[in-house]
Each structure stands twice: as structure tokens, then as C-alpha cells.
Amino acid sequence: MKKDYNAIIIGSGIIGCSIAFELSKKGWKTLNIDKLPSAGQGSTASTCAVIRVHYSTLEGTAAAYESYHYWNDWADYLRVEDPSGLAKFIQRGVLVFKSQANDYLKKVISMLDALGIGYENWNFKKIKEKFPILDDTSYYPPRRPHDPEFGKPNKAPLVGAIYYPEGGYISDPVLSVHNVQVAAEAHGAEFQFNRTVVDILKEDNRIYGIALEDDAAIEAPVVINAAGPHSFVINEMAGVIDGMNIKTRALRHEVIHLPAPAGVDYEAIGCPSSDSDVGAYWRPEVGNHILSGSEDPQCDPKEWIRNPDDFNRNLTEQAKAQAYRLSLRIPNLRIPNRIQGVVDLYDVADDWIPIYDKSDLPGFYMAVGTSGNQYKNAPVIGKMMAELILKCESGHDHDTDPIMFHLEHINRDVSLKFYSRLREINEESSFSVLG
Numbered sequence: 001m002k003k004d005y006n007a008i009i010i011g012s013g014i015i016g017c018s019i020a021f022e023l024s025k026k027g028w029k030t031l032n033i034d035k036l037p038s039a040g041q042g043s044t045a046s047t048c049a050v051i052r053v054h055y056s057t058l059e060g061t062a063a064a065y066e067s068y069h070y071w072n073d074w075a076d077y078l079r080v081e082d083p084s085g086l087a088k089f090i091q092r093g094v095l096v097f098k099s100q101a102n103d104y105l106k107k108v109i110s111m112l113d114a115l116g117i118g119y120e121n122w123n124f125k126k127i128k129e130k131f132p133i134l135d136d137t138s139y140y141p142p143r144r145p146h147d148p149e150f151g152k153p154n155k156a157p158l159v160g161a162i163y164y165p166e167g168g169y170i171s172d173p174v175l176s177v178h179n180v181q182v183a184a185e186a187h188g189a190e191f192q193f194n195r196t197v198v199d200i201l202k203e204d205n206r207i208y209g210i211a212l213e214d215d216a217a218i219e220a221p222v223v224i225n226a227a228g229p230h231s232f233v234i235n236e237m238a239g240v241i242d243g244m245n246i247k248t249r250a251l252r253h254e255v256i257h258l259p260a261p262a263g264v265d266y267e268a269i270g271c272p273s274s275d276s277d278v279g280a281y282w283r284p285e286v287g288n289h290i291l292s293g294s295e296d297p298q299c300d301p302k303e304w305i306r307n308p309d310d311f312n313r314n315l316t317e318q319a320k321a322q323a324y325r326l327s328l329r330i331p332n333l334r335i336p337n338r339i340q341g342v343v344d345l346y347d348v349a350d351d352w353i354p355i356y357d358k359s360d361l362p363g364f365y366m367a368v369g370t371s372g373n374q375y376k377n378a379p380v381i382g383k384m385m386a387e388l389i390l391k392c393e394s395g396h397d398h399d400t401d402p403i404m405f406h407l408e409h410i411n412r413d414v415s416l417k418f419y420s421r422l423r424e425i426n427e428e429s430s431f432s433v434l435g
């Protein structure tokens with residue numbers, strides 16, 4: 001039976017599902033295709049799911065603060081019953097250490113002020129009251145454990161941190177994707193799994209559908225690349241890479257799960273924390289664990305992956321380096337001989353700022369380059385992409401007349417030019433997972 005889809009979305013991660021939800025609410029008939037068996041099993045399954053609002057740019061901060069409001073009232077955003085239950089937002093606030101690496105958060109603070117986001121300045125006495133496991137010694141810059149200077153304290157200790165209450169993490173990111181899928185289906189969206197897209201179909205310089213591994217083809221006037229770390233593969237199929245000033249690549253990343261120090265119920269008291277002094281971020285995890293990733297300091301080698309279907313999913317020396325660095329801040333951290341954790345890929349844009357845009361090929365759009373930090377923004381990304389696609393498909397030239405998008409909770413307009421594939425490298429970026 002031939003179906004008339006308005007749009008095919010490649011990928012059913014948090015981004016693809018959010019786009020399906022928003023387009024279907026606008027009356028579009030959407031079809032998500034994913035090669036995995038169910039939604040959210042790609043890189044979203046490995047996300048640390050930290051919901052923070054601080055970014056290195058005002059636009060990034062505004063999008064994250066807007067998204068926070070959707071997570072904070074997830075049921076209201078979805079307006080659907082999911083028999084599997086709803087993912088929980090664990091609001092613990094976020095602690096961000098001031099360090100030489102982030103210029104003592106001057107820029108971050110100015111952006112929080114500009115957007116009216118509440119925060120407190122904490123000195124280390126206050127930090128120790130809340131989190132007695134943390135040590136205030138400064139070790140900047142972050143180093144590899146074999147560096148003779150590793151663990152050598154600087155003369156002056158850390159000066160403190162900011163703490164803001166409007167942040168936390170999502171208990172079960174895969175369930176959150178399922179929630180969005182169910183919400184999209186309630187508006188007529190369709191999903192097909194275990195099907196791999198192998199080509200993008202074009203005729204007369206316009207997209208008309210996709211070809212699948214099983215020789216089937218599905219037609220639609222709009223195709224959206226939401227393929228996560230496979231984004232560059234799909235863009236290659238579409239032949240749109242030469243028309244992009246900013247490109248994407250897959251970067252391998254290790255996240256470690258360590259037991260909290262003995263006698264500490266970190267799961268109950270901990271909050272997402274970012275520490276550029278030792279180049280680590282961490283948050284509480286179920287089972288009284290601490291989950292921690294690297295903030296991509298210069299000393300860490302970057303492992304770019306040519307084939308996102310073939311990379312080492314085992315933890316390596318990198319995991320040990322991250323654990324030892326974290327133990328500088330949490331001296332009683334227990335590091336087992338066999339460290340547990342996950343390995344997955346970031347879809348990294350050249351300036352670590354995502355691309356939410358059209359392409360040079362009419363009908364082909366992309367929500368890519370999420371650079372290890374856009375899970376939290378999915379509700380806003382879905383809305384931005386739906387508006388961009390609807391406007392472009394009705395003849396608007398977004399490249400020459402960039403679309404303004406209204407962030408409804410924080411009552412602010414942002415230009416979607418910020419996310420353009422044609423932009424110059426954004427030098428304001430942290431060029432790291434911090435965005």
C-alpha cells in the first residue's frame with residue numbers, strides 16, 4: 001500500500017522523535033526510520049542526560065533554559081499516557097567550579113544574569129558543607145596520569161563555584177525517547193525499526209524519498225537527517241556536504257561509573273557538577289554510583305571515528321585517566337580494578353555547536369552536530385526544526401533571511417542563523433562538550 005508521508009525522518013533518537021512529535025502536531029504525516037530495534041537505542045541510550053543551562057554562548061544558554069522548562073513539566077509537554085511510565089527529571093541543581101580554564105565563570109555568569117537565571121556564589125566552605133567529599137585543591141591544567149606533573153597542586157586552592165537550582169538529570173533517557181515516540185504516535189506519526197537507509201532519492205535537484213537496505217523505497221517530499229553520529233554518512237548520501245561550511249564527525253567518548261566513596265549516599269545528595277580544573281563532569285547514578293565524563297581537555301587525545309558502525313566499545317586507558325582526574329577532586333573515590341562504564345559517539349560539529357538547518361538540496365533538512373550536549377535541548381530542537389521546515393517548504397529563503405524563533409517560556413527570540421550550516425566557526429564556543 002502506498003502511503004503519503006509529508007516527511008521521512010532518518011533516526012529515532014531523542015532528536016528524530018522530537019521532530020516527529022512537533023511536525024505531527026502541526027498536521028504532517030511523518031515516518032521515522034531507524035536501523036535499530038526500538039527508539040532511543042543509538043547514542044541517546046548512552047547519554048548522561050544532564051540538564052544544565054550554562055553554555056558558552058547566549059543562544060546556547062537561552063535554548064537550554066527554555067528546554068529546562070519542558071523537562072520540568074514533562075507530562076504537560078507530552079500530554080499523553082505512556083503505559084511504560086514517564087521519565088523522571090531529578091532536579092538537584094548544578095554546581096560549576098570557577099577555574100582558570102573558564103575564566104572564573106565571568107562569561108557564564110553574565111549570560112545567566114542576562115537571561116534572569118538564578119544562581120548562588122558558593123565559596124569552598126559552603127561547598128564542603130553540602131558535599132564534604134570534595135577537595136578544594138587546584139590542579140589546572142588537567143593532565144594525563146603518566147605526566148610527571150599529574151596531581152601536583154597549584155599554590156592557590158579553588159576559589160569556589162556557582163550553584164543554580166534549575167538543573168538536574170533524567171533518570172532514564174531511553175524511556176524519555178519512548179515517551180516522545182508515544183506522544184508523536186498519538187498525533188499520527190509512524191515509526192519503522194530494523195530498517196537501514198542506504199540512499200537518498202533525488203530527481204531534478206529535489207529530494208523525493210529514501211532507499212532502504214532491503215531494496216524498498218519510500219517516497220516523501222521532505223527528508224530530515226536526525227541520524228546522530230551517522231549524520232555525515234547520511235549527508236554524504238544526499239550529496240550536501242560541499243554546501244556546508246560547518247561539517248560533522250563522530251568522536252568516541254568514554255563515560256565511567258564508579259562507586260561513591262564509602263559511607264556517602266551520593267545518590268541522595270549529589271548533583272551534576274562541572275570542574276574544568278580537572279577536566280571532568282559528573283553526576284549521581286543509581287546504585288549510589290558516580291557517573292563521570294571528560295570535558296575534553298587538551299591533554300586528552302581525540303579519537304575521530306571514520307565508521308560509526310565499527311568502533312571499540314570497551315573502556316580503555318582513557319577511563320583510568322578520567323577516574324584518576326576525578327579522584328583529585330574526590331580523594332576518597334573508590335576506583336575498582338575493572339572500571340565500569342559506557343563508550344559511545346558524539347556527533348561533533350566543527351565548532352561544537354549543532355546544525356539545525358536546511359541544505360542546498362531542496363527538501364533535505366538536518367538536525368545534526370549535537371556535539372555531546374544536545375539531549376537536553378531536544379524539546380526545543382523539535383519545535384525549531386518544525387518551524388524551519390514549514391517555513392522553508394512554503395517558500396521562505398532561510399539562508400538569506402534567517403528565521404527568528406520564539407522561546408515561549410523565557411519570552412525571547414533567537415535567530416536560527418546561529419545554527420546555520422553556512423556560518424563561520426563560532427569562536428565563542430568552548431570547542432568542547434560544554435558547547
Ligand SMILES: Cc1cc2nc3c(=O)[nH]c(=O)nc-3n(C[C@H](O)[C@H](O)[C@H](O)COP(=O)(O)OP(=O)(O)OC[C@H]3O[C@@H](n4cnc5c(N)ncnc54)[C@H](O)[C@@H]3O)c2cc1C
Pocket residue numbers: 010011012013014015016033034035036040041042043044045046047048049050051195196197198226227228229230253254255293343344345346367370371372373374375376377
Ligand atoms: C556518552 C555521551 C554522553 C552524553 N551526555 C549528555 C548530557 O549529559 N546531556 C546532554 O544534553 N547531551 C548529552 N549527550 C549528547 C546527547 O546524548 C546527543 O546529543 C543526543 O542523544 C543525540 O540524539 P540523536 O537523536 O541525534 O542521535 P541518536 O540517539 O544516535 O539517534 C540517531 C539514530 O539514527 C539511526 N540511524 C543512523 N543511521 C541510520 C541509517 N542509515 N538508517 C536508519 N537509521 C539510522 C541510529 O540507529 C540512531 O538510533 C551525550 C552523548 C554521549 C554519547
